[in-house]
Amino acid sequence: MPRPVPDWPMTAERPAVLYLLCGKIAAGKSTLARNLARRPATLLVTMDDWMSGLFPVENRTIEDFAHLSARLRSVIGPHVVEILRHDLSVVLDFPANTMTWRGWMGSLIREAGVAHELHFLDMPDELCKRRLRDRNAGAQHPYQVSEETFDLFTSYLVPPAPSEGFNVVIHRP
Secondary structure (H helix, E strand, C coil), X not given: CCCCCCCCCCCCCCCCEEEEEEECCCCCHHHHHHHHCCCCCEEEEEHHHHHHXXXXXXXXXXXXXXXXXXXXXXXXXXXXXXXXXXXXXXEEEEECCCHHHHHHHHHHHHHHCCEEEEEEECCCHHHHHHXXXXXXXXXXCCCCCCHHHHHHHHHCCCCCCHHHCCCEEEECX
């Protein structure tokens, strides 16, 4: 059932922007996040860095991810709002892949009174899986992700819908 369009501020109360990312594993979200963070007065907050640092051995299953990421969101959310209220933009490199996660992100936008962009990286599975194999072989990423895990996480992805009210920027290959 579609949710009603959120009550976004018609004009942002602050000059800061909250940048959000939606896409499959290895779609290029973190690369885009780093590029967006090169903008003046913009801070990058990366979920993988926080999760791997705080929960180095606990995050093994999708159930672990759900539980631990909820704990992280409960702490990082108010922090992000405070950063935005200090007129610094934030690139939130957390997956805006479900309506629930986007609902949480929408609450940050409303609470901080800022503009936002939701970048949806609409990439085909085969491209992502090729990138994932390369990423795993390079061992530069904090997580080694199997194709089975990729498929599992991809099954939960819900592309953003106009009814959600986000300012969506679509990226395709």
